[in-house]
Amino acid sequence: MQVVTTIAGSDSGGGAGIQADLKTFQELKVFGTTVITALTAQNTRGVSGVLPIEAAFVKQQLQALLDDFSISAVKTGMLFSSAIIHTIAQIIADTNIPLIVDPVMIAKGGESLLQQEAIDAIIHYLLPIATIVTPNIPEAETLTGKKINTIADIKKAADHLLATGVHCAIIKGGHLADATNATDYVFFKNGQAFSMQTPRIATKNTHGTGCTFSAALTAFVGRGLTIKEAIIEAKKFIQLAITHDLALGHGHGPTNHFAYQNDKKSCEVTIYES
Numbered sequence: 001m002q003v004v005t006t007i008a009g010s011d012s013g014g015g016a017g018i019q020a021d022l023k024t025f026q027e028l029k030v031f032g033t034t035v036i037t038a039l040t041a042q043n044t045r046g047v048s049g050v051l052p053i054e055a056a057f058v059k060q061q062l063q064a065l066l067d068d069f070s071i072s073a074v075k076t077g078m079l080f081s082s083a084i085i086h087t088i089a090q091i092i093a094d095t096n097i098p099l100i101v102d103p104v105m106i107a108k109g110g111e112s113l114l115q116q117e118a119i120d121a122i123i124h125y126l127l128p129i130a131t132i133v134t135p136n137i138p139e140a141e142t143l144t145g146k147k148i149n150t151i152a153d154i155k156k157a158a159d160h161l162l163a164t165g166v167h168c169a170i171i172k173g174g175h176l177a178d179a180t181n182a183t184d185y186v187f188f189k190n191g192q193a194f195s196m197q198t199p200r201i202a203t204k205n206t207h208g209t210g211c212t213f214s215a216a217l218t219a220f221v222g223r224g225l226t227i228k229e230a231i232i233e234a235k236k237f238i239q240l241a242i243t244h245d246l247a248l249g250h251g252h253g254p255t256n257h258f259a260y261q262n263d264k265k266s267c268e269v270t271i272y273e274s
């Protein structure tokens with residue numbers, strides 16, 4: 001059994017953050033361990049409170065895991081402050097564990113999950129030691145300081161991200177104005193690139209899509225798939241989770257973490273090599 005770790009915030013509503021990650025890990029048959037960076041009081045309607053954990057205690061959690069387990073992949077989600085990011089980066093830099101960075105910044109309702117002062121720390125400390133970074137369009141704009149309107153802008157943003165040292169950048173198209181498809185764009189440092197497309201599902205139940213996608217990616221990398229295989233399989237996982245969404249709560253409901261195990265053979269992802 002492979003052991004993987006998520007370093008992220010707790011979502012009391014269970015659809016995003018640590019909770020989404022653990023549900024995804026369990027479904028994908030890896031043993032999930034956690035480093036909690038913040039508690040959120042949150043449901044499908046929004047975030048009503050954030051309580052950050054002291055960086056020293058974040059360090060203690062991560063050190064406890066590294067002292068005991070052989071960890072095959074780590075992901076980060078909500079990191080909140082530069083103090084937490086520095087602490088994590090310093091420890092992970094001394095390992096050779098693949099690191100997947102989901103640069104979580106704001107919740108669907110607009111509440112901030114990352115302080116403004118922490119953005120530079122992601123760019124300068126975390127991305128240089130990361131294997132994969134998975135921004136959505138607004139996150140890619142913030143990390144690069146440039147607006148994204150066209151496919152050419154996406155490529156430019158990816159080049160900017162790859163210049164930090166990260167091996168692979170996935171720019172997720174969930175926020176693009178395409179009513180037909182959900183397309184994600186993948187770029188590797190060696191110049192290889194591809195995009196992957198699935199039908200866009202018309203639903204408001206997309207709470208935690210980014211967390212769930214990056215958790216699935218982490219599980220598949222931890223299981224030893226190639227990065228490309230892991231990315232495509234994670235896209236299937238999130239597509240099925242959105243397709244069979246759960247109408248729970250009264251706002252943006254969670255996705256269905258059970259769906260992949262039931263339906264994985266039925267999900268087609270169209271790949272465009274470039």
Ligand SMILES: Nc1ncnc2c1ncn2[C@@H]1O[C@H](COP(=O)(O)OP(=O)(O)OP(=O)(O)O)[C@@H](O)[C@H]1O
Nearest residue numbers: 136172173174175182183200201208209210211213
């Ligand atoms: N309506 C949809 N139908 C199908 N796939 C979608 C839909 N919305 C998002 N996706 C896919 O879900 C994944 C996550 O993308 P998205 O851009 O929503 O992430 P995010 O904004 O980081 O999510 P979060 O709300 O958790 O922060 C991507 O693979 C994206 O293409």
Ligand SMILES: Cc1ncc(CO)c(N)n1
Nearest residue numbers: 009010011016017078107
């Ligand atoms: C704790 C947490 N992490 C990430 C997200 C983004 O989906 C969220 N809403 N809450």
